Amino acid sequence: MEILQNVHSYLAYIVLAVLIIAVVNAFLGWLGKKEFKFEKDLRISLFALILSHIQLLVGLILYFVSANGLNALQEFGMGGLNSAARLLALEHPVTNILAIAFITIGWSRHKKTNDDTTKFKRIALLYGAGLVLILSRIPWGQWL
DSSP states (O other): OHHHHHHHHHHHHHHHHHHHHHHHHHHHHHHTTOOOOIIIIIHHHHHHHHHHHHHHHHHHHHHHHSTTTHHHHHHHTTTTOOHHHHIIIIIHHHHHHHHHHHHHHHHHHHHTOOOHHHHHHHHHHHHHHHHHHHHHTOOGGGOO
């Protein structure tokens, strides 16, 4: 279990870095009215999407096998959890699932247009919203 928790923690650094790169790249492309290029822009966005989904999968596995996840909710209920436990057992997973949904919608919506500016805009806004949500619910005090 400790290995899985370490993978989830260290992979988070990579996911955050790639998401930040994808969001900055999308904003620069959108505001600079650049051409959306397969070799760079699509790959950065796709890599961020894939890593986010892998991180979600690792997190969900950890949620169901960890004492801080579903087990904590079942054992103590909402009233018995302190704020740190509630963050790990409820707020972190729910918010991050919502964040990954935003990122996935951003990827899906960018594919439905041929306009480069619109592609960048959709990725910038929806990936950006996902990134903000992720950053808002990282358990900073417990993170490796």
